[in-house]
Amino acid sequence: MILIKLQHVASRFKNVFIFRDHIKSIMKFLFLLYKLGRLIQRTFEQIAALLNTCKVGIAGAGGLGSNCAVALSRIGIGELVIADFDVVNAGNLNRQYFFRDQIGKKKVFALRDNIQRINPDCQVFAHDLKICEEHVFPLFSGCDVIVEAFDAADQKKMLVEACITRLPNIPLVCGSGLAGYGSNNSITTQQWGNIYICGDQNNEVSETLPPMAPRVGIVANMQANQVVEILLQNK
Amino acid sequence: MIITLNNTQTEFDCEKLSIADIIELKSFTFKMLVVKLNAKLILKEDFSNTFVTDGDNVMILHLISGG
Numbered sequence: 673m674i675l676i677k678l679q680h681v682a683s684r685f686k687n688v689f690i691f692r693d694h695i696k697s698i699m700k701f702l703f704l705l706y707k708l709g710r711l712i713q714r715t716f717e718q719i720a721a722l723l724n725t726c727k728v729g730i731a732g733a734g735g736l737g738s739n740c741a742v743a744l745s746r747i748g749i750g751e752l753v754i755a756d757f758d759v760v761n762a763g764n765l766n767r768q769y770f771f772r773d774q775i776g777k778k779k780v781f782a783l784r785d786n787i788q789r790i791n792p793d794c795q796v797f798a799h800d801l802k803i804c805e806e807h808v809f810p811l812f813s814g815c816d817v818i819v820e821a822f823d824a825a826d827q828k829k830m831l832v833e834a835c836i837t838r839l840p841n842i843p844l845v846c847g848s849g850l851a852g853y854g855s856n857n858s859i860t861t862q863q864w865g866n867i868y869i870c871g872d873q874n875n876e877v878s879e880t881l882p883p884m885a886p887r888v889g890i891v892a893n894m895q896a897n898q899v900v901e902i903l904l905q906n907k
Numbered sequence: 908m909i910i911t912l913n914n915t916q917t918e919f920d921c922e923k924l925s926i927a928d929i930i931e932l933k934s935f936t937f938k939m940l941v942v943k944l945n946a947k948l949i950l951k952e953d954f955s956n957t958f959v960t961d962g963d964n965v966m967i968l969h970l971i972s973g974g
Contacts, residue, residue: 736974821974825939828970832941836948849971864914864943864966877973888974 720748722907724793727751728899729815731803731831733779734758735883736847737821738769738786739892744899745787745794752787752794755811756780757802767885803827808834812842817899820846821892823877832867841866845898849873850891851881859890861898868902870894911964927955929965937969 714722728749730737733756741752756779760770764779774782780798787796799811808831812818818835822828828846835844849871850859858872871891877883908919912929919932926942926949929935942949943966949957959965 732974734974823972823974825970825972828972828974829939829941832968832970833948833950836941836943840946846970847974848969849973851973862968864968867966867968869968871971873969873971875973876971883973 716747719904723748723900723903724750726816726903727753727814728903729753729812729818730755730821731808731812731818732756732821732823732827733783734764734821734823735767735885735888736850736892736895737819738779738783739767739889740819740821740896740899741783741787741796742769742790743893743896745791745796747900748791749794751797753797753799753811753815754780754783755799755801755803755807756783757800767883767888803831805830805834805838809838812839815842817843817845817902819895819899820844821895825876836867843868843902845870845895845902847871847891847895849875850887851875851877851883853884853887856890859887859894861894868898870898908959908961910959910962913965913967924959925955926953926957926959926965926967929959930954930967933967935967935969937971939970941968941970942966 726749728744730741730752733754737754737756741754744752758779760774760777760779760782762775764770765772769786770782778800780800784796784798787794801807820828820831822831828848832844832846835842843866845868848869852875855872861868861870875881908921908924910917930940942954944957944959945964
């Protein structure tokens, strides 16, 4: 008799546990719906207010870096950490976000000036330096996302490797394959964990395959778009 | 042996397989490769002495100049 009673109690407990699992999955579903609803319903002002709390690191201020930084500043990113060692030259103006009267200026400072003219609320930390492996942690450890915007493949590799070993938890958005013109639809974004690669992954810059504003701009803005998606997915 | 190579389940007909073997078998001809085995970065000098086992997750990405 006692045994039967005990079994009865046990089965009731089991029911409670099953019930709890149900509640959990229902709650999860409701939370997802809530998130989805919020995503659809956000106004630009609400998006900008969320982005205003974010900090993005940009390694390089050339074709990818300057265009990506400008796109992010326009939509209200709070802080940008930008590092580059180069100087604006006439050949850069076919794709980089600089002006003729800025030739000879350091790219990071010229870019900071341009961003200030577009959105003075975006705080730019401009670092005039050639990024080495040991700079990666001190420069970018406080960032929510890092953008790889170098020109040379060996520099890109250095940054990706440094991020994998030193900052494995910060999402990294790279650009790779953007030379020439045309072939819109060969440009994609591929993802490996929290590493994203935007580009056609094929067209290397050369004398006859130069980097030019339209295609470089597509990849730079794709990187910016990926950054926004990463930043907003958990908000 | 079945491993996940660049997000895709890939089967190899051999028992011992190094990162260098994968690069050769799959014809990754680009110079600037970044290799991650599970969560660990594998440097170029270790490609031939790093071996994968069944179920490993291997990322081999290549980077191209331009920016």
